[in-house]
Amino acid sequence: MSVNDKEIKLSILDIGTKLQGNDASQTLKDSTERIQLADELGYTRYWFAEHHNTANQVSTAPELMIAHAAAHTKRIRVGAGGIMMPNHSPLKVVENFSLLEALHPNRIDLGIGRATGTDNLTAYALRRSREAVLSYNFPEQFNELLSFFQRNFPAEHPYSKIIPIPNEQDQSLIPNIYMLGSSTGGVEFAINEGLGFAFASHLAPQLAIPVLRAYRNNFKPSTLLSEPKSILTTILITAETDEEAEYLAGPVELFWARLHTGDIYSPFPTLVEASKHRYSANENAARVQNKDRFIIGGIRTVAEKLRNLVKETMVDEVMIMEYYADKEASQNAYRMLAKEFNLRGSNR
Incomplete structure (x- = not known):
């Protein structure tokens, strides 16, 4: 499969990372400015994650x-990456996203996740049922x-009379x-039900190529997606x-090293903090193991890596997870990427 620059679409995933010195309001203001920039530059979509009970993320309600x-x-396009279904009623998700689609026709995406996006205690607080937390009923x-x-729904199904949103x-x-x-696991649902599929390569980089190739090769068309x-x-x-780029990557590398050594409550590091940090033996081991989770480099370096990755995984689109500790550096990066990949609007 050959891929040229015009076919490579770029998007952004925002997990609502709260930088040091910012409160929730400033974090959300920065997200708004970022999506407006992405809109101007020609990025395809912008998704918000769902995480709960974290020390650094404010995106609890995509x-x-x-x-x-x-x-x-x-x-x-604006969407959820994603809605963690164990935390929600299917009917309520449908009502919410039908309303969003009515408000903003042909611009809304719904990414569906099988996990809770949080710890067990918080999952219980969200679902109010110990049985629900311990059971797995995602297929249902x-x-x-x-x-x-x-x-x-079949005519005899009790939910067949429920109308989420009245519409002709x-x-x-x-x-x-x-x-x-x-x-x-998730890819099987996408294949069998004929849905789009988004793979989080930062969580399992070694699976990205085989899983995404399997999706494309085995996809079954549906009424939702041909x-x-x-x-x-x-x-x-x-x-x-x-x-x-290596300097700008310091905070996210340190943050993930801490996560993998059990430190889940430290604030997201600043650039200065990351540059001065002395890694412990355990942190350094985690840092080495995490290398494949990131694409780091000057614009020419990452552009080549992205082009190769797109060819290997056969994807239509690359979604960049927002993890910059400096707002200006983030905006500059998105401008450079838009120009490098000839996104519409990048020359405005």
């Missing part, structure tokens, strides 16, 4: 972030979600639906030079 972001942009939730969207055309309020995955659409999500840090 549907609210989507509503705000879509109202402040013009063209870019998933089927309900799709049936509510398509209004195709039943199919008109369905967002683009993607299955999320970081293993071999041909495969795949996204690879990665943590990417870039700048004018390799040296500058």
